[in-house]
Each structure stands twice: as structure tokens, then as C-alpha cells.
Amino acid sequence: MKNNVFDLSGKNAIVTGGSRGLGKSFAESLANAGANIIIVDVDRNEQTEKDIMAYGVNCETFIFNLAEFEKYDQLVNTILGKYKKIDILVNNAGIQRRHPSAEFPKADWDLVLDINLNAVFFMCQAFGRHMIENGYGKIINIASLLAFQGGFTIPAYTAAKSAVMGFSKSLSNEWASKGVNVNCIAPGYIATEMNTALMNDEVRNRQIMERIPAGRWGNPEDLGGAAVFLASKASDYISGHAIVVDGGWMGR
Numbered sequence: 001m002k003n004n005v006f007d008l009s010g011k012n013a014i015v016t017g018g019s020r021g022l023g024k025s026f027a028e029s030l031a032n033a034g035a036n037i038i039i040v041d042v043d044r045n046e047q048t049e050k051d052i053m054a055y056g057v058n059c060e061t062f063i064f065n066l067a068e069f070e071k072y073d074q075l076v077n078t079i080l081g082k083y084k085k086i087d088i089l090v091n092n093a094g095i096q097r098r099h100p101s102a103e104f105p106k107a108d109w110d111l112v113l114d115i116n117l118n119a120v121f122f123m124c125q126a127f128g129r130h131m132i133e134n135g136y137g138k139i140i141n142i143a144s145l146l147a148f149q150g151g152f153t154i155p156a157y158t159a160a161k162s163a164v165m166g167f168s169k170s171l172s173n174e175w176a177s178k179g180v181n182v183n184c185i186a187p188g189y190i191a192t193e194m195n196t197a198l199m200n201d202e203v204r205n206r207q208i209m210e211r212i213p214a215g216r217w218g219n220p221e222d223l224g225g226a227a228v229f230l231a232s233k234a235s236d237y238i239s240g241h242a243i244v245v246d247g248g249w250m251g252r
Contacts, residue, residue, distance in 0.1 A: 008030060008034040018037065019043065026092055028051065028052055029225070035057060035088060036058040090142070101155045147165045169240045188212070189217050213248030213249070213252055218245065
């Protein structure tokens with residue numbers, strides 16, 4: 001009898017920012033592979049929960065502000081009190097602020113780094129301890145194509161995503177021998193609400209489209225396969241790596 005190395009049946013997966021956009025797509029892809037989904041987000045989307053449960057798995061939302069770092073222990077205790085074990089953590093939640101670098105406000109800089117960098121690290125730390133104790137875990141941090149390139153008017157976002165890729169390697173060095181794989185997915189230009197301004201900018205949209213060999217913006221669903229792979233047994237010997245999903249952008 002052949003085993004399906006991509007099967008996630010019975011696994012419990014946390015997806016931050018899973019109520020909409022990329023997060024919802026990650027959650028649905030993992031659910032389709034059999035994982036129960038625990039969404040951590042600032043609000044609840046009942047339709048998202050229904051869509052995920054249609055795959056025959058459990059889904060629940062824990063309303064939580066990821067910038068409230070002093071409450072992480074409470075979040076961990078609440079989730080583990082109900083689910084006992086977390087197998088997969090997808091740190092997807094993120095925000096974007098755009099300003100010319102010479103005018104970038106400190107308040108926006110701090111906000112972007114708190115959510116896109118600090119929250120990612122401290123979620124890894126909080127649930128990583130639990131995974132180390134169990135001798136098993138799959139952590140998937142969402143980086144960005146902009147961890148390789150600087151972008152325009154988004155220095156805080158670029159700094160955060162670059163740092164996420166960097167510290168994910170550090171965690172991998174420490175935790176791979178303990179059964180915990182830490183990897184990144186680096187999306188290219190994906191058609192989400194966060195990129196609405198770019199898609200509506202005629203010049204920038206044209207420049208981006210001309211550079212993508214696939215000839216189109218990515219869809220959130222294009223990232224699901226990479227998430228299932230990194231969450232599954234198929235990736236047991238992969239750690240400290242970043243899978244770029246960009247329609248060929250980086251190869252051009």
C-alpha cells in the first residue's frame with residue numbers, strides 16, 4: 001500500500017491572517033490536504049470558516065492582535081488547551097505601508113516591522129517551544145520576492161521580509177535536529193488587496209507584467225502547493241530554505 005506523503009490528515013495547522021487573501025488560500029490548501037485549521041486574526045470571517053470546513057476538517061478562529069506581544073503565552077495556552085498539539089504554523093499575517101523612503105514615517109516603520117517581522121519571530125518562538133517538546137513541527141514563514149530585491153517606496157516591508165528569511169535560517173540551524181523544519185515561501189507579485197495600488201498604477205503594472213515570464217500576476221491559489229509541500233512529510237529533509245513562487249520573475 002502506497003502512502004501519500006502530502007497527506008495532512010489529523011494535523012493541526014495555525015494560519016495567521018487566515019481570514020482572507022493569501023491566508024485564506026493557504027488555509028484552504030492545507031484543509032484540502034486534510035489538516036484542521038486554526039486561524040489567528042484580528043477578526044473572524046464566518047464565510048471563510050464555512051469554506052474551509054467544506055473540506056471535511058475543523059476550523060476555528062482565535063481573534064488576536066499579533067502586535068500584543070505580552071499576550072502570546074495566553075494565546076499559546078488557549079490554543080493548546082483545546083487542540084493539545086500544533087503540527088504546522090504558517091506565519092502569513094502582514095501589512096503594507098507605502099511612502100517615499102526619504103519621507104517614511106517612523107510610526108508606519110514601527111507598525112510594519114511589528115506585524116511583518118517581530119510577530120513572525122515571536123510566533124515561531126512561542127509555538128516552536130511546543131514543537132521542540134513534541135519532536136515534530138513544520139513552520140512556514142511568508143517572506144517575499146522583495147527579500148531579494150528592494151522594491152520602491154516600501155523600505156519597511158522589504159526590511160521585514162529580508163529579516164524573516166534571515167532568522168528562518170537561524171531557527172533552522174537550531175531546530176532541524178529537533179524535528180522542526182523552518183522554511184519560507186517568497187511570493188512574487190500576487191493579485192491581492194495589498195497590491196491593489198500597484199495593479200491600479202498603469203505604469204508600474206505594465207512594468208511588472210513585462211518582467212513576469214508567466215505573463216500574469218499570480219493568484220493566491222498559486223501558492224497553495226508550496227505550502228502543502230512544506231507542511232507535509234515530503235519536505236522532511238528541507239529546512240532553512242525559501243521557495244520562490246513568482247511566475248519566473250527571479251529567473252529572468
